[in-house]
Amino acid sequence: DTGVSQDPRHKITKRGQNVTFRCDPISEHNRLYWYRQTLGQGPEFLTYFQNEAQLEKSRLLSDRFSAERPKGSFSTLEIQRTEQGDSAMYLCASSSDRDRSHHEAFFGQGTRLTVV
Amino acid sequence: AQSVAQPEDQVNVAEGNPLTVKCTYSVSGNPYLFWYVQYPNRGLQFLLKYITGDNLVKGSYGFEAEFNKSQTSFPLKKPSALVSDSALYFCAVRDRNYGQNFVFGPGTRLSVLP
Numbered sequence: 001d002t003g004v005s006q007d008p009r010h011k012i013t014k015r016g017q018n019v020t021f022r023c024d025p026i027s028e029h030n031r032l033y034w035y036r037q038t039l040g041q042g043p044e045f046l047t048y049f050q051n052e053a054q055l056e057k058s059r060l061l062s063d064r065f066s067a068e069r070p071k072g073s074f075s076t077l078e079i080q081r082t083e084q085g086d087s088a089m090y091l092c093a094s095s096s097d098r099d100r101s102h103h104e105a106f107f108g109q110g111t112r113l114t115v116v
Numbered sequence: 117a118q119s120v121a122q123p124e125d126q127v128n129v130a131e132g133n134p135l136t137v138k139c140t141y142s143v144s145g146n147p148y149l150f151w152y153v154q155y156p157n158r159g160l161q162f163l164l165k166y167i168t169g170d171n172l173v174k175g176s177y178g179f180e181a182e183f184n185k186s187q188t189s190f191p192l193k194k195p196s197a198l199v200s201d202s203a204l205y206f207c208a209v210r211d212r213n214y215g216q217n218f219v220f221g222p223g224t225r226l227s228v229l230p
Binding site: 055 | 206
C-alpha cells in the first residue's frame with residue numbers, strides 16, 4: 001500500500017493520560033501535515049513539516065501537543081494530559097514539492113480519539 | 117488570512133440530475149484550490165484541483181469545478197448525480213505565496229436521492 005498510513009485507527013483514553021499517534025506518509029513525499037477534525041466540521045490545521053523541520057504551527061496546537069518527524073519520514077503527534085475537548089479525528093496528510101504538477105495533499109484514514 | 121466558505125450545510129438532489137456544491141474563498145495572493153470528498157469514518161479523498169491554466173478543471177468520478185477569479189468562487193459540479201456520490205464535500209485553498217497549509221471549508225453534505 002503506497003498511501004498515507006495512520007496508527008492506531010481508534011484510541012479511547014481516560015482524561016489526563018498521554019497519547020501518541022503515528023503517521024507514515026507516502027514514501028517520496030517531503031511534506032507532512034497534521035489536522036484535527038471534529039464532528040460536522042472541516043479539518044483544522046495543526047502543524048506542517050518540510051522534511052524533518054517543523055515549519056508551521058497553528059495556535060490550536062497548545063503546549064500539551066507536540067509533533068515530531070525525526071528523520072523526515074514518519075511523524076508522531078503526542079497529546080499530554082488529555083482533556084475531553086481533545087476528542088476528535090486526527091488526520092495526517094502528505095505532499096511533495098519535488099514535482100511541480102503535484103500540489104494536492106493525500107490524507108490517511110485518521111485516528112479517532114475519544115477521551116472519557 | 118485564508119478562508120473558505122461553503123454556504124450550504126446540505127444539498128439534496130435527485131439521482132440523474134445535475135449537482136452543484138458552492139465554494140467561495142479568500143486569500144491575500146493567488147490561490148491553489150481543491151475539492152475533497154469524505155465518506156463516513158474515512159479520511160479525505162482528493163477529487164480535483166485548480167492550479168493554473170484553464171478555469172474549468174475535471175477530476176475523479178465525473179466531477180468538475182470552475183475557477184472564477186472575479187467572484188472568488190470554485191463550485192463543484194457534476195452533470196448527472198449518482199446515489200453513490202452521497203458524502204461530505206470539502207473545498208480547500210492554499211495561498212501560493214504564503215505558507216503551505218491547506219485551509220478547509222466547513223463542508224457540505226450531499227444527499228443524492230434515488
